[in-house]
Amino acid sequence: MSESEPVHRVKGRGAQSGAVPQRFGLADRQVDGDWRDHVALLDGPPVNLRTTVTEERPKTIISFNQSPDIFFDRSINAYRGCEHGCVYCFARPTHAYHDLSPGLDFETKLFAKPDAPRLLLETLARPKYRPAPIAMGTNTDPYQPIEGRYAITRKLLEICLETRHPVTITTKSDRVLRDLDLLTEMAEHDLVAVAISVTTLDPVLSGKLEPRASSPEKRLTALEKLAQAGIPSHCSVAPVIPAITDEFMEGIVARAGEIGVGSVGWIPLRLPHEVAPLFREWLAVHFPERAGKVMSIVRSIRNGRDNDPQFFSRLRPTGVWAELFRARFMLAQKRAGLRKVRLELDCSRFRRPSSDGQLVLI
Incomplete structure (x- = not known):
């Protein structure tokens, strides 16, 4: 985004444009999305965008990975794209694979996978399948x-409960409480852990950063209710955005300690591929006077670049600012009486469904 271009605000959305991917040969596209792009050329970005949902019919539902710096080797994403609209979401570039914008398309053109429960049953029924915790919410929010x-998501959890298959959940929504009955029963068998990420304690700032996610207070209330129900809960201070949200780090950790959350952690801002220009646009709209400082600190913890894609270092930034954030978090954690907890879920109780993918009636 050049300084000569006008800055528009798209209300109710995180991204401020439909940034065209510069990968996969998509830069040659002249239309990003539908007729609204032609209108935008004349009148600027649209003020109101409707959310559309397309039903997707994949052949498999569990994605396996061999990444050495993450704690899970398999995941399920019931949806593609996310209406929460978090401008910093590192999953935005996945929409580019479908010739869609990681910007506004990512949060307005969604895909649902209604066959996911059936596909999960079929996968779990395979004789060679070996259970390990399935991560939900690693790409787009399950709630x-x-x-x-x-x-x-609820149907998937019902299957996991019946088959005694362990699950981890990451979300930014208090909608997770709608499944409290299932989660409570799963926790009794050591089958589930839930993480809710809290970026800020300021609802106004949250409305700009993550416009359709639950408010910070609702997320903290959800964490408290999960903890009270005996469900292993984790508060993730994520992402920590220098000079924007880092001031709330200590307050979030303190609140987590007060409400009985089992553990806390923090994750620094990541800006892969198209997320970097989208985030720069967001800064130009909401914090133009601070944009230079923010990006300067981001580059300082990312070896001089907007993003560091390397394993391990992508999740563990370096430099003076990174060490400062790390020291602040550790001190806040100590004051709150919290410690790092590595939860082990139980895979030994797995009950394989029948070969036709049906649940076994007990």
Whole structure:
């Protein structure tokens, strides 16, 4: 975004444009999305965008990975794209694979996978399948607003409870409490852990950063209710954005300690691929006077670049600012009486469904 270009604000959305990917040969596209792009050339970006949902029919539902710096080797994403609209979301570039914008398309053109429960059953029924915790919410939020309509996440949890398959959940929504009955029973068998990320304690700032996610207070209340129900809960201070949200780090950790959360952690801002220009646009709209400072600190913890894609270092920034954030977090954690906890879920109780993918009636 050049300094000569006008800065528009797209209300109710995180991204401020439909940034065209510069990968996969998509830079030659002249239209990003639909007719709204032509309107935008004349009148600027649209003020109101409707959310559309397309039902997707994949052949498999569990994605396996061999990344050495993350704690899980398999995941399920019931949805593609996320209406929460978090401008910093590192999953935005995945929309580029579908010739869609990682910007506004990512949060307005969503995909749901209603066959996910059936596909999960079929996978778990395979004789060679060996259980290990399935991570939900690693790419897009399993409790984003359309879960209220599709309930795919709930159906997946019902299967995991019946088959005694362990699950971890990451979300930014208090909608997770709608499944409190399932989660409570799963926790009794050591089958589940839930992480809720809290970026800021300021609801106004949250409305700009993550416009359709639950408010910070609702997320903290959800964490408290999960903890009270005996469900292993984790508060993730994520992402920590220098000179924007880092001031709330100590306050979030203190609140986590007060409400009985089992553990806390922090994750620094990541800006892979198209996320970097989208975040720069967001800064130009909401914090133009601070944009230079923010990006200067980001580059200082990322070896002089907007993003460091290397394993391990992508999650563990370096430099003076990174060490300062790390020291602040550790001190806040100590004051709150919290410590790093590595939870081990139970895979020994797994009950394989029948070969036709049906649940076994006990």
